[in-house]
Every structure is written in structure tokens, then in C-alpha cells.
Amino acid sequence: MPSVQVIDDGTDTAPGSTPELSPELQEQLELARCELEWDRCELIDGTAVPEPGASSIVAPPPSEVGPLGAIGNGADLVRTSFDTGTDAAFDAVCAESLAPRSADGDDPTPSVAGIECVDDPANEGMTAADLVRGAEESFSTFVVIADRITLTDPSHPVLVVDLAEEPGRAFRAAPAMLWDLDANLSIGNMWFSEFADAADASPGGVLRDLG
Structure with missing residues (x-):
């Protein structure tokens, strides 16, 4: 920032007046x-x-930062199948996973799940066990896989894998359920095993709601 120097040229200025x-x-x-x-x-x-x-x-006021905040601790949604013609399916999975939702209660502000979509061919063929081993220092409590089943089934059931309670335990869920997982697991409101048990009892073994 330029410095401003006021030079005294000896001109008398009346008290209370502002020099030109x-x-x-x-x-x-x-x-x-x-x-x-x-x-x-x-x-x-x-x-x-x-x-x-x-x-x-100048930082904007909090109300101007953005209309949506992310909930929870977040998790990666890793694409592990790259068959020809499945790009649009993965895009649809990500869109459904990140659809904004409003929590029950006094705050109606929509939020999105803290899900990071990872679309990297280097992950082709990765299994749940591979991702559990690679996430030993992760702060996430779960990881999500979009595999061949996810990308070829019209309902796109993702594979949700536990990284904390019972590392390696997995179940299928509708992408929209990732909001519920992220919101509840991050605050300890539910255990991973509760979601997994609910999936086991759901039609087709796919968790689609918490009803």
C-alpha cells in the first residue's frame, strides 16, 4: 500500500481547518x-x-458465503468401475448423493452431505478391503464405493464401508441415504451397525429410508 507523507511547507493553517x-x-x-x-x-x-x-x-458476511453448507465429517465416494458408457451413471450417483436436504428441527436451512466424488481410473477394481487398508489415517468413519453394480443398476445402490466401528463391514444404500449417514454418524447420533442392520432388513438388502 502506498505510504502517504504530508510535507510541512511552512504555510500557516487556521486552527480547526483542514489543509488542502x-x-x-x-x-x-x-x-x-x-x-x-x-x-x-x-x-x-x-x-x-x-x-x-x-x-x-474483505471477507463476506457469513450469510453471503453460500446458500448451502456441508454437514458431518465427510467421506469419499470412490468410483471403482470404468466400463464404457457408465460416466453418466456416476454423474447421477454424485448428483443424488449431494442433493440438498433440510434437517428436522428448528433450522430449515438446506445442507448437503460432506461427500467428495472421486473419479480416478487409478481406482479401477479397488475393493472394500483395499479402501479400508488405505484409509488407516482417515478422519472419515466410512467410505462409499460406486462399483459395477452401482453404475449398472437403475437405482444406483452404492456400497457403504465402515472404517471405524467394524472396519470392512459394508451394506448397500440409495445414494440419497448418504446425507443421513453423514449427519448421524458425525455426531454419534447413530452407529454404523444400526444402518447396516437396517439395510440387512430392507427389501433387496438396500437401505432406502430410515422408516
Whole structure:
């Protein structure tokens, strides 16, 4: 930020009055004020404005950060099947997993599950056991797999794998259920085993709701 120096030229100024600044000092003050809010500023016709592409250095109020927040501790949704023609199916799985929901209670603000979709061919053929071994230092309590069954079944049931309570235990669930898993497991409101038991008792062994 440019420094502003006021030079005493010996001119007497009446008490309480404001000395008149030179045009150069006025321009420096304009730039200094602009650079309190923007990382790059320029003068146009004596007025300081942000340069094209400049970024604001003032944090927005919390209400302006974004309409949706993520819940829970989050988990990876890992694609492990890359058969030709299944890209759209994986996109659909991610979209359903990240659909905003409102929690029951006093706060109606929609939120999304803290799910990270991982679409990397290096993971082709990875199994639940592989991902459990690779997640020993993960902060997540579960990982989700989009395998061949997920991407070829019209309802896209994902495979949810426990990383904490009973590492390796797995069950199938509708992608929309990931919101419920993330919300409840992150605060200890439910155990992974409760979801797994519910899936075992569900038609087709796929958890689609908590009813």
C-alpha cells in the first residue's frame, strides 16, 4: 500500500481547518482507500477503482458465503468401475448423493452431505478391503464405493464401508441415504451397525429410508 507523507511547507493553517492536499496526495489517498478492500487498484480520471480481475480482500458476511453448507465429517465416494458408457451413471450417483436436504428441527436451512466424488481410473477394481487398508489415517468413519453394480443398476445402490466401528463391514444404500449417514454418524447420533442392520432388513438388502 502506498505510504502517504504530508510535507510541512511552512504555510500557516487556521486552527480547526483542514489543509488542502495536493493532487498527488489526493491520488495516493484514493489508492490507499481502494487497497483496503481490493488487492489491486488503479486510478481512472482521479478515482481509484479495482483493476480488472482484482480480488476482494474483505471477507463476506457469513450469510453471503453460500446458500448451502456441508454437514458431518465427510467421506469419499470412490468410483471403482470404468466400463464404457457408465460416466453418466456416476454423474447421477454424485448428483443424488449431494442433493440438498433440510434437517428436522428448528433450522430449515438446506445442507448437503460432506461427500467428495472421486473419479480416478487409478481406482479401477479397488475393493472394500483395499479402501479400508488405505484409509488407516482417515478422519472419515466410512467410505462409499460406486462399483459395477452401482453404475449398472437403475437405482444406483452404492456400497457403504465402515472404517471405524467394524472396519470392512459394508451394506448397500440409495445414494440419497448418504446425507443421513453423514449427519448421524458425525455426531454419534447413530452407529454404523444400526444402518447396516437396517439395510440387512430392507427389501433387496438396500437401505432406502430410515422408516
